[in-house]
Amino acid sequence: MATSYPTLRPLGIFEDHSSWSGSQRDSDSDIALIILNQPVPETKTKLDILWKKSVFQACADGGANQLYDNTEGRHDKFIPKLMSGDEDSWTKDITDFYTSKGCELIPTPSQDETDFTKCLRIVCQKLKSTDVKVSSIVVLGAFGGRLDHIFANVNTLYDASEMTDVPVYLIGEGNLACLLKSGKHKLEVNTGLEEHWCGLIPLGKPCLNVTTTGLQWNLTNHKMNIGGLISTSNRYDPDCKDGNVTVETDEPLLWVMGFKQ
Numbered sequence: 001m002a003t004s005y006p007t008l009r010p011l012g013i014f015e016d017h018s019s020w021s022g023s024q025r026d027s028d029s030d031i032a033l034i035i036l037n038q039p040v041p042e043t044k045t046k047l048d049i050l051w052k053k054s055v056f057q058a059c060a061d062g063g064a065n066q067l068y069d070n071t072e073g074r075h076d077k078f079i080p081k082l083m084s085g086d087e088d089s090w091t092k093d094i095t096d097f098y099t100s101k102g103c104e105l106i107p108t109p110s111q112d113e114t115d116f117t118k119c120l121r122i123v124c125q126k127l128k129s130t131d132v133k134v135s136s137i138v139v140l141g142a143f144g145g146r147l148d149h150i151f152a153n154v155n156t157l158y159d160a161s162e163m164t165d166v167p168v169y170l171i172g173e174g175n176l177a178c179l180l181k182s183g184k185h186k187l188e189v190n191t192g193l194e195e196h197w198c199g200l201i202p203l204g205k206p207c208l209n210v211t212t213t214g215l216q217w218n219l220t221n222h223k224m225n226i227g228g229l230i231s232t233s234n235r236y237d238p239d240c241k242d243g244n245v246t247v248e249t250d251e252p253l254l255w256v257m258g259f260k261q
Contacts, residue, residue, distance in 0.1 A: 002248060003183035008167060010176055011193040011259055013138050016049050030055045032123055032134045035080070036116055036153070037062030037089050038141035038172060039069075045261065046171075047071070050140065051078060055132055059098075060119035061085025066141060068094045076101070084108050084122050085115040116142075117156045124163040136167045143172030154254065158204060161252070177256045180247055187255070189214075189236055190243025195258030200224070200231040200247065207251045213237075214245035224253070 013031060033054040047070060051057065057080040059067055064083050068091075071078040075097065083090070083098060084106040099105050108118040116139070127134060137160075142153045153170055157179040160168045170177045174195065189198070200210070206225035212218045216235040224230060236245065247253065 002250075003181070005181065005183055005185050007186045007188060008178070009188040009191070010167075010169060010178060010255075010257065011191045012188070013053070013136065013169060013171075014046060014049055014193055014259065015191060016052070030134050032056040032127060032132075032137045033058070034116070034119055034123060034137065034139045035059045035063035035067050036139060036141035037066060038143075038145050038149070039066060047078075047140070050138055054138075055134060056123065056127060057081050058119055058123050059083045059085075061087070061115040062089030063119075063141065064094055064098060065089065065091050068097070079103055082106055082122065082126070084119045086111065089115075113159075114152045114156065116153055117159055120156060120160060120168070121163055127164075134166055136169055137164065139168065139170050141172050142170035142177070143175050154203065157254070158252065171259075174258050174261050175256065176259055177254060180249060180253045180255050182249055182251050185247045185249075187245045187247070188243060189245055189257070193259050194236070195260055196235055197233060198236065198245075198255070198257040199234050201254040201256060202226065202230060202251070203254050205251045207249050207253055209248075209250045210253065211248045212246060214240045 031054050033050050059080050067078060067080065068075060079098060079101045080103050082104040083095065086109050087107055095105060106122060143150055154177065157168055161179065161181060167178050202224040206223065208223050210219045210222050210224050214237050216237050219231065222229060
């Protein structure tokens with residue numbers, strides 16, 4: 001019997017619940033935020049909401065420079081909990097500023113993994129050791145720039161399944177991606193922030209049996225693999241009244257969607 005996972009509301013990360021309190025707060029209101037070294041347009045427009053919703057913040061190497069550059073005049077209000085990386089992209093003045101404000105600096109010189117992978121592992125360990133609960137881990141600056149870096153960031157989603165049970169969302173340049181594990185998933189796509197397009201991409205093993213509902217072009221027991229069928233430029237079913245998409249897959253499958261900037 002296929003495993004069923006809790007309902008995902010991917011763009012709930014952008015719904016501002018900062019004014020809520022007590023029982024009004026929902027499971028989307030607490031996130032961990034990781035900032036990568038990639039300038040993206042929505043950094044300035046989305047950072048405030050993501051920061052308010054985050055209970056843990058980290059910068060992967062040059063992500064500290066991005067955070068500093070995008071909070072000019074408000075630096076004291078955006079102090080991350082930690083910075084990690086191989087130190088090849090850090091600006092000394094910026095790291096000195098953050099560490100002077102209590103940010104933990106963790107050098108990770110190993111080149112066997114990307115700065116993002118190393119930072120994600122540290123964040124997961126910190127959350128576990130401090131018993132801090134989050135509904136998701138949001139990674140800002142995951143898309144744009146070099147194509148090999150984008151593939152590396154997506155590859156980290158596969159590593160993430162061994163580090164944490166909460167979803168990890170990659171965001172950048174109007175794109176969101178997350179990995180759906182083998183099993184049954186329901187995604188709420190009715191926040192009003194969704195762009196019209198979405199897709200399912202089998203980047204790991206071939207998926208031998210994929211079934212969906214709520215899409216304009218649904219799949220029914222379809223085989224998906226690179227070099228064969230993939231679902232790009234799909235859309236949400238305009239006749240679907242509840243605003244939900246369901247996906248059942250026998251192997252991990254990458255969900256991608258656009259959000260309005």
